[in-house]
Amino acid sequence: MFTPEMLESIKKVEATRPERMGMEPRRMTAEEKDTLLKAYHPDYKADGFAEIKVGPNKGQKAPAELSTLLHSNSRLLGADIDLNKIDYDVDVLVIGGGGAGSSAAIEAHEAGANVMIVTKLRIGDANTMMAEGGIQAADKENDSPVQHYLDAFGGGHFAARPELLRRLVMEAPDAIQWLNRLGVMFDKDENGRMITTHGGGTSRKRMHACKDYSGAEIMRTLRDEVLNRGIPVVEFTSAVELIKDDKGQVAGAVLLNMETDDYLVARAKTVIIATGGAGRLHYQGFPTSNHYGATADGLILGYRAGAPLLYQDTIQYHPTGVAYPSQIYGALVTEKVRSLGAMLVNVDGEAFMHPLETRDVAAASIIRECSDRGKGVTTPLGTGVWLDTPMIEMIGGPGTIEKRIPAMLRMYLNYDIDMRKQPILVYPTLHYQNGGLEIGGDGFTKAIGNLLVAGEAVGGIHGRNRLMGNSLLDIIVFGRNAGKAAARKAKETELGALNLDHIQAYAGELEAAGLHTGSVSPLLLPDYARHER
Amino acid sequence: MENMVNVYFYGKKYSVPADLTIMTAMEYAGYTLKRGCGCRHGFCGACATIYRIKGKNELKACLACQTQVQEGMYVASIPFFPTDKRVYDINEIKPAQQIMMELYPEIYSCIGCNACTKACTQDLNVMQYIAYAQRGEFEKCAEESFDCVGCGCCSVRCPAGISHPMVGLLARRLTGKYIAPESEHLNNRVEEIHSGAFDDLIQQIMAKPLAELQELYNNREIEK
Numbered sequence A: 001m002f003t004p005e006m007l008e009s010i011k012k013v014e015a016t017r018p019e020r021m022g023m024e025p026r027r028m029t030a031e032e033k034d035t036l037l038k039a040y041h042p043d044y045k046a047d048g049f050a051e052i053k054v055g056p057n058k059g060q061k062a063p064a065e066l067s068t069l070l071h072s073n074s075r076l077l078g079a080d081i082d083l084n085k086i087d088y089d090v091d092v093l094v095i096g097g098g099g100a101g102s103s104a105a106i107e108a109h110e111a112g113a114n115v116m117i118v119t120k121l122r123i124g125d126a127n128t129m130m131a132e133g134g135i136q137a138a139d140k141e142n143d144s145p146v147q148h149y150l151d152a153f154g155g156g157h158f159a160a161r162p163e164l165l166r167r168l169v170m171e172a173p174d175a176i177q178w179l180n181r182l183g184v185m186f187d188k189d190e191n192g193r194m195i196t197t198h199g200g201g202t203s204r205k206r207m208h209a210c211k212d213y214s215g216a217e218i219m220r221t222l223r224d225e226v227l228n229r230g231i232p233v234v235e236f237t238s239a240v241e242l243i244k245d246d247k248g249q250v251a252g253a254v255l256l257n258m259e260t261d262d263y264l265v266a267r268a269k270t271v272i273i274a275t276g277g278a279g280r281l282h283y284q285g286f287p288t289s290n291h292y293g294a295t296a297d298g299l300i301l302g303y304r305a306g307a308p309l310l311y312q313d314t315i316q317y318h319p320t321g322v323a324y325p326s327q328i329y330g331a332l333v334t335e336k337v338r339s340l341g342a343m344l345v346n347v348d349g350e351a352f353m354h355p356l357e358t359r360d361v362a363a364a365s366i367i368r369e370c371s372d373r374g375k376g377v378t379t380p381l382g383t384g385v386w387l388d389t390p391m392i393e394m395i396g397g398p399g400t401i402e403k404r405i406p407a408m409l410r411m412y413l414n415y416d417i418d419m420r421k422q423p424i425l426v427y428p429t430l431h432y433q434n435g436g437l438e439i440g441g442d443g444f445t446k447a448i449g450n451l452l453v454a455g456e457a458v459g460g461i462h463g464r465n466r467l468m469g470n471s472l473l474d475i476i477v478f479g480r481n482a483g484k485a486a487a488r489k490a491k492e493t494e495l496g497a498l499n500l501d502h503i504q505a506y507a508g509e510l511e512a513a514g515l516h517t518g519s520v521s522p523l524l525l526p527d528y529a530r531h532e533r
Numbered sequence B: 001m002e003n004m005v006n007v008y009f010y011g012k013k014y015s016v017p018a019d020l021t022i023m024t025a026m027e028y029a030g031y032t033l034k035r036g037c038g039c040r041h042g043f044c045g046a047c048a049t050i051y052r053i054k055g056k057n058e059l060k061a062c063l064a065c066q067t068q069v070q071e072g073m074y075v076a077s078i079p080f081f082p083t084d085k086r087v088y089d090i091n092e093i094k095p096a097q098q099i100m101m102e103l104y105p106e107i108y109s110c111i112g113c114n115a116c117t118k119a120c121t122q123d124l125n126v127m128q129y130i131a132y133a134q135r136g137e138f139e140k141c142a143e144e145s146f147d148c149v150g151c152g153c154c155s156v157r158c159p160a161g162i163s164h165p166m167v168g169l170l171a172r173r174l175t176g177k178y179i180a181p182e183s184e185h186l187n188n189r190v191e192e193i194h195s196g197a198f199d200d201l202i203q204q205i206m207a208k209p210l211a212e213l214q215e216l217y218n219n220r221e222i223e224k
Helices: A004-021 A030-041 A063-071 A101-112 A145-154 A162-170 A171-180 A213-228 A297-304 A359-370 A390-396 A400-404 A406-413 A470-492 A501-513 B021-027 B098-103 B105-109 B117-118 B128-132 B138-145 B155-157 B164-179 B184-194 B199-209 B210-218
Strands: A049-051 A062-063 A087-093 A115-118 A237-245 A250-257 A263-273 A315-322 A378-379 A383-385 A424-431 A434-437 A451-453 B004-011 B010-019 B049-055 B060-063 B073-077
Touching: A004 A378, A004 A383, A004 A390, A004 A501, A004 B210, A030 A359, A049 A063, A062 A063, A062 B010, A087 A101, A087 A250, A087 A297, A087 A406, A087 B155, A101 A115, A101 A213, A101 A383, A115 A237, A115 A470, A115 B105, A145 A162, A145 A171, A145 A406, A145 B199, A162 A171, A162 B199, A171 A213, A171 B164, A171 B184, A213 A470, A213 B128, A237 A263, A237 A297, A237 A359, A237 A501, A263 A378, A263 A470, A297 A434, A297 A451, A297 A501, A359 A383, A390 A400, A424 B073, A424 B128, B004 B021, B010 B021, B049 B155, B060 B155, B098 B105, B098 B164, B105 B128, B117 B155, B128 B164, B155 B164, B164 B210
Parallel strands: A087 A115, A087 A263, A263 A451, B004 B073
Antiparallel strands: A049 A062, A237 A250, A250 A263, A315 A424, A378 A383, A383 A424, B004 B010, B049 B060, B049 B073
């Protein structure tokens, strides 16, 4: 189903393939990477950002779309919500039903807390479900948590919060064991050794996987466990504002039934924000690999209640999103495709970079190839470069693609593209929010003592770039930790009188700054419906 | 002028660009999706959909996000289906044949019509994995059902009322926990960490000055 121009270019890719098979492209030096990022990475594009004018991060920049949401008022401003009519009364309220939220709920339940999950779509409708490539953990003999720390710290440009990164790498093997004992089917050999590969920027092969359904396998197992335990899950119900008390603590959330538009009140002694990412805000017009509900809701709720953000200006663009065909534009092509041997190749069949540079470097390199260098392949929606997938079958033997990356094979076969025989076209896609709400090593926000954050909504675990396989890891490690910590904290928390005064105060700040966006936040769902009038 | 096709959402006709998926075509038509829309990339099973092409008899099942529109397509989404998940304690159950009889006895009422397999949006051999489950061959059931996204189209079509995705999920959890061999290297590493073997080392690297960390990072030996 390729165009004639694409087919011409494929001939060149095929012509250089035998020569490329034996060689490994040079890795860039630290200076080369630095120069490349500054010139081509979207994080350095000034007009994609706007200054935050109110709140704890006032004066810092954020993606323009996020700033607009931060500069908007609550939909509850002026609404008459009776906080004395309590619909749900729990110890621990988990906002978000993805991997972090589910892990948190399981651990809070295990600790004996009365916990519930509220989620605006279904439990499992989350970026976790779509993570394909794998999950890192230093559990092989030639590896160690210290090596994992170094890889992640350097890959994140030495900006990660050390106490968070320490938890991530030190609790990684335990996270894998926990998942395995819940019944997650990791790829293993006949002796039980985990089959592990490299990801971009790793120095040891520590990527554990469940074919290319790694996140799906983890998510469906966690969901099943939540349901087995009888933990209440309130679906199609969105948290639209945190409730506070007269002691400055959080005290629950106001919920919105997405189908009836009715408001509900959930009171809780501790609250965990596990709302995930922001891909559906389409920063700088990028397509996204993210879930429909990835609209940064938790960041807005937390920020309005007084919790600061960290690294809200750094976004991960996954280097290999689908560039063609248009029906799956922006969908993720897992990094595992490169781990298994596929090279990035330009329109002339040249391997223009090492395929396993970190994601920010790889994305910037592809953007350079397609822009200033003019070596991209034209597609109906833009441009792209080749990911030379037939190499995988040549390196790993026939059948490798079907066995190791069946989801990718299936996705392309739907559109009559057989990636075993022909390369595929890719271009960076908006993938991950490196920044988010700031937490301490214990999982709590520093501003509000009984508010926790876990998963993609956290900022600082990875620094300014995240390595493949460290996100599935962080949702488990920080999700579990948040659940345990929230259950403990709930025992010693006495709530005062509930109020929503912070909404009014925030409105005052917006007014004083002269901000009138004309919309309310959080967004809840992206606006994709086309209306002719 | 774009190449347009006529499609029917719940029987109502809309003219939409031919290169859209069913999901994006609904949005083009003006729908704001709440139910029936999830990951939008074929992994979550939220957008189970059935359709028939006008003038043809065959009823097809698909994921709305992964299927291109066609001329004369009559579409209905199935945003929720009451699949019947049974609860159990993963630490108490054992991978023995009777567990299926206890939790999902209806699988033994399968009449072999193969409607489940025909309905599968992932082209899995659903009836085969149910057969494996009946015989207590959990590992085979797990492997055969592994790519299931839980959309439930199989269950919609089943005359025996089987909740196939739940059966596959149980088989996979049993396989992952009890049948697949233990990872000795993993258990060893967890023990080492718990015994404090890396506490000093991690403390040391956290305390290193930036320049030294950069030096270490830029000169890492990378495993081949």
